[in-house]
Amino acid sequence: MALHLKQLNIFKDGSLMLSLDATVNKGEVLSVMGPSGSGKSTLLQAIAGHLATPFSMTGKILIDNQSIDDKPPHLRGIGIMFQDALLFEHMTVEQNIIFAMPKTKRYSVSKKRESVSNMLEAVGLEGMQNRAVTTLSGGQQARISLLRSLAAEPRAVLLDEPFSKLDTALRDQIRTWTLEQLRCRGIPALLVTHDSDDAVAAGGQTFELLPC
Amino acid sequence: MIGYSNYFYRVTILARWLLLILLTVPVLAGVVGVVLPAFGYFPAIGANAVSMDVFARLFALDDAAEMIALSLTTGAASTLIACLCAFSLLAVFYRTRVLSWLQGLFSPFLVLPHAAASISLLFLLSPSGFFARLFTFDSDAIPSSSQSYFLFDELGLGIVLALIVKEVPFILLMALSVMSQPLIKEKINGYFNVGVSLGYSSISVFFKLILPVLYPQIRLPLLAVLVFAVSNVEIPLILGPNNPSTLAVAVLHWFNHIDLSMRLMASAAAVVQVGVAAVAIGLVILIENILAWLGERSWLSGKRTFGDDGLKLLSLFVVAGYAVLVAGTLFNLVLFSVAQHWPFPQVLPSGLTVLHWQSVLEAALEPIINTLILGGMVSLTALVLVLLALENEVLGSFNRAPDKAHSYQSNAGALLNIALFLPLLVPGVAFLYGLVWFQQIALKNAVWFHVYIAHIVYVMPYVFLSLAIAYRKLDSRYAMVAQSLGKSPIRVFLSIKLPLLAGPIMVAFALGLAISFSQYLPTLLATGGAISTVTTEAVAAASGSSMRLSAAYVIIQAVLPLVGFLLAWWLPGVLFTPRKVQINNKTTSPQPFRGS
Ligand SMILES: Nc1ncnc2c1ncn2[C@@H]1O[C@H](COP(=O)(O)OP(=O)(O)OP(=O)(O)O)[C@@H](O)[C@H]1O
Ligand SMILES: [Mg+2]
Numbered sequence: 058m059a060l061h062l063k064q065l066n067i068f069k070d071g072s073l074m075l076s077l078d079a080t081v082n083k084g085e086v087l088s089v090m091g092p093s094g095s096g097k098s099t100l101l102q103a104i105a106g107h108l109a110t111p112f113s114m115t116g117k118i119l120i121d122n123q124s125i126d127d128k129p130p131h132l133r134g135i136g137i138m139f140q141d142a143l144l145f146e147h148m149t150v151e152q153n154i155i156f157a158m159p160k161t162k163r164y165s166v167s168k169k170r171e172s173v174s175n176m177l178e179a180v181g182l183e184g185m186q187n188r189a190v191t192t193l194s195g196g197q198q199a200r201i202s203l204l205r206s207l208a209a210e211p212r213a214v215l216l217d218e219p220f221s222k223l224d225t226a227l228r229d230q231i232r233t234w235t236l237e238q239l240r241c242r243g244i245p246a247l248l249v250t251h252d253s254d255d256a257v258a259a260g261g262q263t264f265e266l267l268p269c
Numbered sequence: 270m271i272g273y274s275n276y277f278y279r280v281t282i283l284a285r286w287l288l289l290i291l292l293t294v295p296v297l298a299g300v301v302g303v304v305l306p307a308f309g310y311f312p313a314i315g316a317n318a319v320s321m322d323v324f325a326r327l328f329a330l331d332d333a334a335e336m337i338a339l340s341l342t343t344g345a346a347s348t349l350i351a352c353l354c355a356f357s358l359l360a361v362f363y364r365t366r367v368l369s370w371l372q373g374l375f376s377p378f379l380v381l382p383h384a385a386a387s388i389s390l391l392f393l394l395s396p397s398g399f400f401a402r403l404f405t406f407d408s409d410a411i412p413s414s415s416q417s418y419f420l421f422d423e424l425g426l427g428i429v430l431a432l433i434v435k436e437v438p439f440i441l442l443m444a445l446s447v448m449s450q451p452l453i454k455e456k457i458n459g460y461f462n463v464g465v466s467l468g469y470s471s472i473s474v475f476f477k478l479i480l481p482v483l484y485p486q487i488r489l490p491l492l493a494v495l496v497f498a499v500s501n502v503e504i505p506l507i508l509g510p511n512n513p514s515t516l517a518v519a520v521l522h523w524f525n526h527i528d529l530s531m532r533l534m535a536s537a538a539a540v541v542q543v544g545v546a547a548v549a550i551g552l553v554i555l556i557e558n559i560l561a562w563l564g565e566r567s568w569l570s571g572k573r574t575f576g577d578d579g580l581k582l583l584s585l586f587v588v589a590g591y592a593v594l595v596a597g598t599l600f601n602l603v604l605f606s607v608a609q610h611w612p613f614p615q616v617l618p619s620g621l622t623v624l625h626w627q628s629v630l631e632a633a634l635e636p637i638i639n640t641l642i643l644g645g646m647v648s649l650t651a652l653v654l655v656l657l658a659l660e661n662e663v664l665g666s667f668n669r670a671p672d673k674a675h676s677y678q679s680n681a682g683a684l685l686n687i688a689l690f691l692p693l694l695v696p697g698v699a700f701l702y703g704l705v706w707f708q709q710i711a712l713k714n715a716v717w718f719h720v721y722i723a724h725i726v727y728v729m730p731y732v733f734l735s736l737a738i739a740y741r742k743l744d745s746r747y748a749m750v751a752q753s754l755g756k757s758p759i760r761v762f763l764s765i766k767l768p769l770l771a772g773p774i775m776v777a778f779a780l781g782l783a784i785s786f787s788q789y790l791p792t793l794l795a796t797g798g799a800i801s802t803v804t805t806e807a808v809a810a811a812s813g814s815s816m817r818l819s820a821a822y823v824i825i826q827a828v829l830p831l832v833g834f835l836l837a838w839w840l841p842g843v844l845f846t847p848r849k850v851q852i853n854n855k856t857t858s859p860q861p862f863r864g865s
Contacts, residue, residue: 107749109666129275130752131761137753139746147768147845156764157754189846209754 060213060245065116081245088256091266097249101215106130136211142198144190151186157208214246277759284657292688302703306536323537332513340516343425344499347432355440357580360475375438380830382787385823387507389598399601405614427508447486473575493693500696503789539699605820629821640802647724648781651732659740692726723791732781739773775837783830
């Protein structure tokens with residue numbers, strides 16, 4: 058799996074805001090840095106297919122040499138994560154994760170439950186299936202949020218300052234763990250961040266956006 | 270850019286158009302159906318010469334001018350006084366703890382139908398009413414017909430009072446809902462802090478800094494209130510003078526006259542009613558301009574107060590007035606509905622019984638069922654269409670070519686805004702009759718359908734306005750996350766957005782029910798009296814002789830919408846909170862974790 062961004066130009070009200078040409082290989086992380094308002098979040102929304110007025114784009118987005126430009130967001134197979142966990146509050150932890158799992162004949166509900174239980178155990182949250190998400194701590198929510206994204210089996214993941222709301226100790230922990238998860242699943246990722254430590258930890262290329 | 274078209278998106282477009290059509294077509298068709306007879310075209314009685322004769326006959330009536338003046342003065346005076354009261358309450362109590370208490374005091378008035386409010390005032394103020402009992406100490410006195418200064422008087426003071434009672438809560442709660450929107454709230458709090466730090470009293474900060482931000486946001490609803498005030502029928506019908514009555518009441522009588530040729534007169538008067546509403550709006554705009562000019566001068570004067578003491582006094586007076594009204598009405602109505610024998614001027618009845626309630630409930634069962642079915646159908650339709658139309662706003666911004674998207678969105682938005690206020694800014698008497706005329710030509714016996722359309726015209730704007738704020742405020746990242754998990758737009762709509770918005774959706778539904786419950790004229794006209802609802806029965810009972818029946822109907826009118834709102838407040842928590850919540854101590858403490 059690899060994510061290709063071919064001569065991507067993003068316009069705001071018709072004038073060029075940023076351009077980018079990059080390839081992110083299997084398991085690699087491309088860090089995107091730049092001042093506030095330079096269009097980092099907009100770039101991620103363009104890739105995920107959420108670009109709306111006043112923005113527009115030209116160029117090609119490919120996953121495994123397959124163009125996804127014409128696909129609606131939900132069929133792109135691109136996971137997106139923000140600095141807030143954005144867990145669905147009307148669902149339990151388990152329901153949040155199962156909601157994300159692809160609908161295939163492969164999994165019965167009991168299989169899905171079992172796999173949730175394994176995922177939770179692997180991140181030290183065993184037995185939390187039926188907790189209301191509002192009763193979790195920030196770090197716990199961040200972990201569930203990533204598990205939810207991974208459960209959808211995405212072909213690429215976009216992260217918009219995912220660690221910026223965590224305190225320093227927790228941030229290191231969650232960052233290490235998140236990057237490891239992405240690496241061992243071989244998922245290409247784009248990481249938007251203000252923190253050069255994040256970019257260093259990610260270990261991949263870094264792309265600097267200029268102020269617009 | 271993305272350019273995909275899907276089934277769900279088309280459904281939302283359809284819903285948006287249906288919503289526009291349901292808001293505009295009945296009103297416009299209705300206006301045409303009134304304008305034609307007004308100019309002498311009414312084939313049913315052989316009139317098909319177009320002329321101004323009918324208007325000439327109308328203005329030749331002795332009391333035409335008085336009727337017009339009565340409508341205009343009662344409507345304009347009540348709206349202006351209500352604005353003054355509501356704004357002074359806000360200025361005095363904004364950022365105090367009293368405010369939430371006030372919200373509680375006023376909310377029931379918001380959902381109490383106009384008819385019920387008028388009947389309650391009738392009970393308190395009539396010559397044999399509760400206040401007369403309280404202040405009559407001669408036990409042999411008989412109620413005199415001249416003792417009430419407020420009801421049926423030539424100046425329409427009773428009408429003004431009832432309108433004010435209904436309008437102050439509406440304006441206050443509407444303003445508060447605007448002030449609670451995050452962006453506006455932030456701005457207002459900032460202005461407040463700056464103003465106070467510059468030495469302005471909190472009341473003067475409200476009028477000099479906050480009202481200019483707030484007013485443009487509530488202006489259209491305020492004008493809708495004004496139009497209702499100059500043109501409604503149920504309040505002057507119950508509390509107003511008869512000779513002459515207000516123009517709207519005259520229209521009602523002429524339309525229902527056995528002599529069909531009076532229809533022409535009624536139509537002409539209905540057209541004049543539109544003119545009256547327009548004049549009232551013009552008057553208010555003039556006053557707005559004068560006040561804006563004075564306001565700018567007051568910024569320069571540097572005065573740190575703004576009639577503070579007078580406004581505080583007024584606010585206390587208003588709050589006290591409402592407290593007396595609530596207490597008096599509750600006591601009086603409840604007692605009346607269970608009183609055995611209660612001769613004037615005794616303050617308490619001679620004994621209590623629930624017998625009336627048995628007979629009342631028997632008689633009221635059918636109207637209650639009709640009311641619930643009608644309200645339920647209408648609110649459900651409105652809710653579904655409004656939700657889909659709001660979702661269309663979201664999807665529409667992705668589904669257009671980028672250069673066209675902007676103008677499409679703003680055009681559609683402008684059109685919708687006009688359509689939403691159309692039924693509220695065109696007086697009901699001016700289009701409902703025309704609508705009924707067409708409905709009877711097209712589908713003579715579909716009474717339920719006619720009344721359903723007539724109600725939807727009024728329910729839709731309120732459901733839309735109450736839901737739009739919450740819907741547009743919903744964090745769009747939830748939808749992005751859900752879509753990035755592979756869920757289609759319709760799945761995201763159904764299993765993420767609707768549950769997250771369960772609270773506002775239920776409230777909008779309850780509001781729709783309350784609006785439908787309270788409709789008098791649309792129900793009466795569209796059904797020709799064939800379907801009775803709680804509100805039409807209540808007005809009938811009030812002009813009949815049975816005080817007990819009226820009291821019971823008012824109680825039912827007040828209880829039905831309140832039950833709706835209580836359910837709306839309670840249900841979302843029950844339905845959309847994850848059920849199996851267990852706190853497991855072993856795992857709540859932060860633990861190190863390892864990757865897989
Ligand atoms: N809906 C919108 N309409 C108009 N302009 C917008 C909209 N959303 C963002 N912008 C503007 O587009 C530019 C890029 O915004 P974007 O959110 O991508 O910045 P960012 O690099 O993510 O900034 P930050 O680091 O603060 O998150 C900014 O100048 C912003 O003001
Ligand atoms: Mg950003």
